[in-house]
Amino acid sequence: MIKSELVARLAQANPHLYQRDVERIVSTIFDEISGALSRGDRVELRGFGAFSVKSRPARTGRNPRTGAPVHVEEKFVPFFKTGKELRERLNNADIPEHMLNVDHGDDDDDGDDD
Secondary structure, three states: OOOHHHHHHHHHHHHOOHHHHHHHHHHHHHHHHHHHHHHHEEEEEEEOEEEEEEEEOOOEEEEOOOOOEEEOOOOOEEEEEHHHHHHHHHHHHHOOOOOOOOOOOOOOOOOOOO
């Protein structure tokens, strides 16, 4: 689901709200979460999960084409840990297999039928 689909679903479920107001609400929530993470804060939504920031230290990487060492700067990445209720809901849901992003190990995507 993308942001516009989320807005459309929320607007449909709440016909007393204008779609532009729903868009503003969704954008405000995302902006607040982004702002908190950029300040290094943790955002916890009970039952859903927690957003936090993890640090990846500087390291020496390799240029995949030449194999030459390359310095990679320290970076900060967003991290999401699911809440207990969301995890339980996902594990008890009837999600069709074709909708899951699952690696079964038997499809190597090289085009042959082995």
